[in-house]
Amino acid sequence: MDEGLVRSLTPSVIGALVRRGADFAAAEDATQEALVEALRRWPSDPPRDPTAWLVTVAWRKFLDATRAQTSRRERELRVEREPAAPVGSAHDDTLTLYFLCTHPSLTSASAVALTLRAVAGLSTRQIAEAYLVPEATMAQRISRAKRTVAGVRLDEPGDVGTVLRVLYLVFNEGFSGDVDLAAEAIRLTRQLAALVDHEEVLGLLALMLLHHARREARRTADGAVVPLAEQDRTRWDTAAIAEGVALLQSALARDRLGEYQAQAAIAALHADARTTAETDWVQIVEWYDELVSLTPNPVARLNRAVAVGEADGARAGLAALDELDPGLPRYAAVAAHLHERDGDLVTAAALYAEAARAATSAAERDHLVLQAARLNQRAAASPAP
Template sequence: MDEALLRSLTPSVLAILVRRGADFAAAEDAVQDALVEAVRVWPDEPPRDPKGWLVTVAWRRFLDTTRAELSRRRRESATDEEPAPGPTPAVDDTLQLYFLCAHPSLTPSSAVALTLRAVGGLTTRQIARAYLVPEATMAQRISRAKRTVSGVRFDRPGDVATVLRVLYLVFNEGYSGDVDLAAEAIRLVRHLAAGYDHPEVAGLLALMLLHHARRASRTAPDGSLVPLAEQDRGRWDTMLIAEGVAILQAALARDRLGEYQAQAAIAALHADAPTAEETDWVQIVEWYDELLRLTGSPIVRLNRAVAVGEADGPHAGLAELATLDDSLPRHPAVAAYLHERAGDATTAARLYAEAAYKAPTLAERDHLTRQAARLNSRLPLRERPDR
């Protein structure tokens, strides 16, 4: 059984059912039933037209369910005739499915879950394991999301920026459980890019590839985080980097700059440097200026302060940092790094400890705790923060 084939066909089959008039929740249930039937039947009787087979079986399951529900007699009368057999139309409505799953009425977590289920073809159990929540909790989240979008018309243009934000959220979850969400996000963006010619879609794909290329070097054998400057660049995936850079260059050539292209340009400059010392920080600051113009994000300002500290020295970075709200996520970690580079180990040790306390993940907390301990071990006893 080719599981990859089933997952690749799932969104287009679901989109066809919705286009024919099925509401989203019922269509998604019918498609899942068809996938279960395919797993049972295909090993012994592989179809000549897998997509057509899935559409036929799913549509019949939808009609059976519709007929069985008295409350849906009106819908049944409108959709009772089964389409004539024949090749499945080549029209692909998957793009509209992306827009539907990223509908503004959904919370980000619900949009992500629905996208993984409806477009990614993952099971509820797989999604629950990836997000480390009980399967029943994830099932409820997906059911609510399906009910929310069931009444949404399928013939209206969607917002690609919302779709990209949802897919970026998927990517940032990385890997947990038995599903590699970073790889899944890349697969989905590749699929989106194949049917939607937009420079920001290409920019997001380039950004994901460039970040993913460094994945093997991000953690030590004991699972601890390895900062970018200390990573073994020989372990970076050069083929992914080359692909990401090529996609980015083609997107930038269209002169429609967006935030994902700007982020990808920063990632490309990191990937292009043979060593951390050879990083072109001046150009990175310039790209952060572009990104700040596009987004106005305080997180971008925080990251820009790091880049300024590298380009113009730690005191310049600290001056930039002083203009920002110190309640920003990771603000203490950035301050600690810049103070250490400026030679103030006492302040840096205290800030690393503070950053560890506020760290959003266990891996970050452990890394920052080790940084604080490293500096504390070098300080006289009277200067240590815990004294």
């Protein structure tokens, strides 16, 4: 059985059951049982309409599971009175599922886990491995999330912005275990773009593609970090860059700028440059100005300080950095970079060492330690002033 096909059908089936009256948790459980049945029967007897088959079997599983409940007959009668949901309504069912899985009542972590389980069709084990937590812990998280949204009825359109934030969180998790979450986030955002005509959906998909295009060049064969300035740009995925730029242009043409479009524009300018020196840093600063006007995210202002340092010199970058909270993640690393560009090797080395102590991954820590050691050697070899 084609695993990709099954995963693509899962949200439509769950959504159809929810629309028929099943609560979310029961719908998800019944759909999983139907998938097991499909795994057993499809190899020898494939259905002509896989989605309709799964909806029928899942609904039967749901009714069997609720046979002892007094509401069972009411649900059956309602479905008998109303025409069965046509397969063509999968569009609405899938979109409903996106909104349910990213409901504001859920924490970000729960929304991400539930989206990967119900919309992406990943197993609990796969999600647990991706987040480096025990499977039992992830199962509890998903169960709590399902209970939280069990009684939710989406009487009004859901918030696309919330869905996009969850998908962006999935993308930023990258790769671990046997699941490439960055690729999975791109797949889900493509699916959302087919369901929703929204410029920020296009902007996020463009941003993901432009960042993902540089993935192969970001690490050495043994996993060491390669900074943007040192990356082999011939290893960038030019097809992904071209698609990302086209999506961005389509979004910007609507003249309704959002934060993901602004971030994608910055990524596109990096992708367009053959070298770091040829990067249009002035225009990047202008896009960062647009971005910080759209969102209060301090990370955007931190990245803006780096761009200012490239466009107007290290002193200007340090002045922009002084306006920010030194407790921000990566603040010390950015300060180290700007002090190095300003020629203060001793201060830069100390800041790289400080940033290494706060690093959240071994690869990042090793990279920062090497930067500190490199500058300490240069400072020791320099003649005293």
